[in-house]
Amino acid sequence: MKLIIGNKNYSSWSLRAWLAVKQSGLSFEEITVPMFGEQWESAKQQDGFQASSGKVPILWDGETVIWDSLAILEYCADKVGRDRFWPKDDTARGMARAMVAEMHSSYGALRSECPMNIRKRFQGVHLTDACKHDIVRILGLWAEARARFGDGGPFLFGTFGAADVFYAPVVSRFISYGIGVPGFAATYMEAVWEHDWMQSWIAASDNEEWVIEQYETAPGEA
Template identity: 75%
Template sequence: MKIIVGNKNYSSWSLRGWLAAKQSGLSFEEIVVPLFGENWEATKQGGEIRPSSGKVPILWDDDVVVWDSLAILEYLSDKVGRDRFWPKDDAARAMARSMVAEMHSSFSALRSECPMNVRKRFEGFEPSEAGKDDILRILGLWAEARSRFGSGGPFLFGTFGAADIFFAPVVSRFISYQIAVPGFAASYMQALWEHEWMQAWISASESEEWAIEQYDTVS
């Protein structure tokens, strides 16, 4: 099995797919493709990223190919058992699935205003009203998950799982853009940031030589 990801400093969807692969417990090869590098248009139409039209992450499991981070997580969940990714309790699992789906499809203002940039810290960033609404919605979801289902550990549903995988890039954004958060959210963010897999991703992102100028500045 192998997963193809983009630059670890910038590619939020790659982080989700990679964390899902780690959470599966299966061994896999990791291939990093620098986004928007030389001959990018030709690169994304060829080789092993062609099935997704150059979008990352993309997972190959022998002859099986899966792209899109949520599809990758669900494929791996089918392969190793859903309890590795999702809460066992029906109500908790329903909320976790809803949160993951909302993260997958929503929060466009936060995404556009705060591109993921793991190694950078932006001073004086002020989100738009739409960005603030996204932030408040995310914090509300985190608060409900932690208060209702988080007693078993420091993560959204106690133990590390699918919801944490999907909100990991948000944690990175909140840190990079120095978004003020309440204490419970700061504790959750610290737990996720210090997770060994996140630390491995962060370390790799800091050693990358690639830079994408448009994501290194804030308008």
């Protein structure tokens, strides 16, 4: 398999897909194409990008191509067994699926105001009410998942799974933008941040030389 991703520092969708493939345990080749750089426009015209209309991430498995992070996760789950990604309990699995779907389709204010920037620590951030609403909603979901289904470990549903894959970039955002969170959320965020795969991704992002200026200024900063 071959996974095409964008910059590790900035591409939240790439992080989700990469974690999903790592969670599958399947071997894959990783190809990073820096977004908005000199190679970006030419790369989008190559055959490997055609199925996605020039977007990342893209997973190629032989002649099979999947170009959406949730679709990549589900494809991997089909190959290795869904229990590797989703809780076995029906009720827990239902909530996990709903949380992943909501992350996939919602939180527009948080995404636009706080783009992922793993290396950066912003100061004096001023968020809109819409962004604060997204944050409160996410913290509420985390609290419910941990309270109802988190007995088996430090992650949302105990063990690391699809929900953690999809909320990992949110953890990064909360850290980068100095979002205040209650103790249970800080503990969960630490578990995600210190996960071996996240530490590998973070180290790689630190070593990237590319800078996208539009993602280097926080809301309210001059």
